[in-house]
Amino acid sequence: GAVVSQHPSRVICKSGTSVKIECRSLDFQATTMFWYRQFPKKSLMLMATSNEGSKATYEQGVEKDKFLINHASLTLSTLTVTSAHPEDSSFYICSALRGGVSYEQYFGPGTRLTVT
Amino acid sequence: AQSVTQPDIHITVSEGASLELRCNYSYGATPYLFWYVQSPGQGLQLLLKYFSGDTLVQGIKGFEAEFKRSQSSFNLRKPSVHWSDAAEYFCAVGAGAAGNKLTFGGGTRVLVKP
Numbered sequence: 001g002a003v004v005s006q007h008p009s010r011v012i013c014k015s016g017t018s019v020k021i022e023c024r025s026l027d028f029q030a031t032t033m034f035w036y037r038q039f040p041k042k043s044l045m046l047m048a049t050s051n052e053g054s055k056a057t058y059e060q061g062v063e064k065d066k067f068l069i070n071h072a073s074l075t076l077s078t079l080t081v082t083s084a085h086p087e088d089s090s091f092y093i094c095s096a097l098r099g100g101v102s103y104e105q106y107f108g109p110g111t112r113l114t115v116t
Numbered sequence: 117a118q119s120v121t122q123p124d125i126h127i128t129v130s131e132g133a134s135l136e137l138r139c140n141y142s143y144g145a146t147p148y149l150f151w152y153v154q155s156p157g158q159g160l161q162l163l164l165k166y167f168s169g170d171t172l173v174q175g176i177k178g179f180e181a182e183f184k185r186s187q188s189s190f191n192l193r194k195p196s197v198h199w200s201d202a203a204e205y206f207c208a209v210g211a212g213a214a215g216n217k218l219t220f221g222g223g224t225r226v227l228v229k230p
Contacts, residue, residue: 004159032216043206043220044160093159097216105216107152107159 006108023094029074030096038091118143120221128227137192139207148215150208
């Protein structure tokens with residue numbers, strides 16, 4: 001099957017620092033990856049669409065300067081939360097769209113970010 | 117803009133009993149519809165999807181869902197629940213190219229009693 005990993009699975013950082021989350025497709029190439037945010041007991045909210053070799057497309061209300069996305073290769077996208085604040089604490093989930101197989105995203109296990 | 121409503125936040129069902137999870141969507145065109153399951157420590161897993169054709173869709177783990185356009189619904193069912201089915205279930209509608217831009221419902225947590 002198609003496997004997507006995220007690293008780290010859990011991170012605690014201090015307010016004002018930046019933290020990077022990696023999303024990797026382990027056994028397939030993904031020209032498109034997605035980043036979601038999931039609040040406690042809430043649904044997933046699409047933050048941005050990450051396209052390999054081009055700028056990410058952000059959803060309305062998502063600050064692109066705070067949530068930097070880089071999709072440097074066909075197997076790696078990174079989300080950097082810059083100048084993190086406690087309100088950025090959340091569960092961040094990525095997914096990867098498998099090339100050649102439409103309509104199916106494969107999700108990573110998520111990263112729990114806690115900002116103190 | 118599209119939206120998805122899952123009216124039931126929690127459902128408790130006895131092992132071996134049937135399960136039905138409700139999902140209502142709002143979308144201006146023919147929807148791409150999905151059901152995902154989320155278990156702790158694991159990524160969301162696709163149970164089934166509907167794009168067109170037969171309105172009764174079979175998925176993995178014994179799940180099925182029926183698309184009813186007149187009711188804007190896409191309810192998920194399983195005839196006999198196993199303890200391992202305890203998880204969070206999300207319905208989603210896809211928009212954009214190939215329906216890949218997903219909007220999720222609020223989720224339904226399923227608890228299974230022995």
